[in-house]
Amino acid sequence: MQQNELFGKCPYVTSQKVLSGKWSLYILHLLQDGPVRFNELQRRMPESMTHTTLSRQLKTLVNDGLVLRRVHSEIPPNVEYELSDVGMKFKNVLSALETWGNEYIAYLSQDEK
Amino acid sequence: MQQNELFGKCPYVTSQKVLSGKWSLYILHLLQDGPVRFNELQRRMPESMTHTTLSRQLKTLVNDGLVLRRVHSEIPPNVEYELSDVGMKFKNVLSALETWGNEYIAYLSQDEK
DNA sequence: CTGTATCCCTACTGATACTG
DNA sequence: CAGTATCAGTAGGGATACAG
Numbered sequence: 001m002q003q004n005e006l007f008g009k010c011p012y013v014t015s016q017k018v019l020s021g022k023w024s025l026y027i028l029h030l031l032q033d034g035p036v037r038f039n040e041l042q043r044r045m046p047e048s049m050t051h052t053t054l055s056r057q058l059k060t061l062v063n064d065g066l067v068l069r070r071v072h073s074e075i076p077p078n079v080e081y082e083l084s085d086v087g088m089k090f091k092n093v094l095s096a097l098e099t100w101g102n103e104y105i106a107y108l109s110q111d112e113k
Numbered sequence: 114m115q116q117n118e119l120f121g122k123c124p125y126v127t128s129q130k131v132l133s134g135k136w137s138l139y140i141l142h143l144l145q146d147g148p149v150r151f152n153e154l155q156r157r158m159p160e161s162m163t164h165t166t167l168s169r170q171l172k173t174l175v176n177d178g179l180v181l182r183r184v185h186s187e188i189p190p191n192v193e194y195e196l197s198d199v200g201m202k203f204k205n206v207l208s209a210l211e212t213w214g215n216e217y218i219a220y221l222s223q224d225e226k
Numbered sequence: 227c228t229g230t231a232t233c234c235c236t237a238c239t240g241a242t243a244c245t246g
Numbered sequence: 247c248a249g250t251a252t253c254a255g256t257a258g259g260g261a262t263a264c265a266g
Binding site: 006097 | 117121124126128129131133136139160178203205206213217
Binding site: 056 | 227228229230231
């Protein structure tokens, strides 16, 4: 998603940009309870997502500063991802989203549209 | 954004899908305080957004059930958009997002990356 | 185990023009 | 005033293959 003149000014536009990745919310959710290895993350993601995509999304989140990447120098490699400080603060949003998401799912199934 | 097998099941995946429009958060924010006319909405949006795009985004939000479209039969036409019931419930998310968005903006300006 | 380089393809945006 | 049709450009995801 390309930026616009309100990025960095308006909290909504800025959030929208950061959350534009197709899997960002889900990944952030999986990292809520502590560090998770790359492989473990992939295992917990929907099968429709390949490791290529996961790698890209994680890179974006790291670049945006929401996630930290910790490399343990071993063979084979061991890389853990975890929420940064700003990422931790995002938990409040995740919590609100989880609540609303479930309400919305209930709404969807109610009128079966 | 295309769907995946968790849409309608997982609150995060479902939310992500609904919020995928480039301007969805901003529009929902503008509708928080009551009905707004199409023209007025456009006036309040960033200039980089044309009325074609606004129209499409609104249509998506209406289809997804977050926004209601109310037509007053006049000439010239008068169409108001407002939050639906599920849309109203989304205010909690907007509130959390506004808080976090501002924290994130502060974080961004702090290390000037 | 983790990550990157490609390529293809789709979905979305922005621009322009036209309608009731 | 509100909306749609159309088209071109592009950003992003999925697949495959390869690498440290």
